[in-house]
Amino acid sequence: MTLIYGHRGAxxxxxENTLVGFQQCLTHGxxxxxxxxxxxxxxxLMVIHDPTLKRTTGRRGKVVEQDAEDLIHYDARQGGPGWKHPCPIPRLSELFEKCDFDHWQLEVKSASRVRAARTVLAIRELAEHHGLLERITVTSGSREVLRALKRLTPELSCGLVAEYAWLDPLKVAKQYGCDLLALKWTLCTPERIAKARQQGLHVSVWTVNEPALMRRLADFGVDSLITDYPGLAVTTLRNG
Known part of the structure; x- marks a missing residue:
């Protein structure tokens, strides 16, 4: 059975990446x-996609330039589907407290060596505090982040985010001891998926929003789909 992941919540x-988005995901089961x-x-650890605040909050500046106490008061509902009430940028700790997910894919974007180290250590500490080590896979397309995971937090499950095939994603995933391959849907072929699964990788494909594509990838044998529309995915995959 193909599993469903809500992309940035729903x-x-x-x-995106707000408490209401993650709660919306859970309402679909x-x-x-x-x-x-x-x-x-x-x-x-703040839950936001871009390194800058502009696209989702309309504010200037970078996430790294502001303290968490300020960031959690910024309304992050800009540029998404209409929403009546303000939706603040959440701390990861808040989501861990309020959302009971079976599994979390936590993507860390590219980072310097120092920043990558600080980020993975912060994730481990928070995951341990909430008893969620077994329910988390930290994913990244950044070699620096994957190296930090392997070196500093080997107890955390890790995954490679692969958007391009200029390097063989399966070789890179093996090199860094990944458990999961988050593969862009355009890179999906039945052969690649079969090889990944032989290698013991969980294949999670993004971002899959069309019902016909959901069905096709499920037929290919992917382990999970990452979608902006978890409700649609549930209906589509349930009805085969």
Whole structure:
């Protein structure tokens, strides 16, 4: 059975990477989610996709230049589906407290060596505090982040985010000891999926929003789909 992950919560249904988006995902019975992380100036894990605030909050500046206490008061519902009430940027700790997901894909964007180290150590500490080590896979397309995971937090499950095939994603995933391959849907072939699964990788494909594509990828044998529309995915896959 193909599993479903809500992309940035439920990006097509509610403001991305906000508490209401993750709650929306859960209302469909989808108990897996994908989200993006950046560190605040004071080292807290903030749930936001871009390194800058402009696209989702309309504010100027970078996440890393602001303290968490300020960031959680910024309304992040800009540019998404309409929503009546303000939707603040959440701390990851808030989502861990309020959303009971079976599994979390936590994507860390590219980072310097120092920043990558600080980020993965912060994730481990928070995951341990909430008893969620077994329910988390930290994913990244950044070699620096994958290296930090392997070196500093080997107890965390890790995954490669692959958007291009200029390097063989399966070789890279093996090199860094990944458990999961988050593959852009355009890179999906039945052969690649079969090889990945032989290698023991969970193949999670993004971003899949069309019912026909959902069905096709499920037929290919992918382990999970990451979608902006978890409600649509549930209906589509349930009806085969």
């Amino acid at each position: 990006k097509g249904e509610a403001p 989808v108990r897996r989610c994908e989200l993006d992380l950046h560190l605040s100036k004071d080292g807290e």
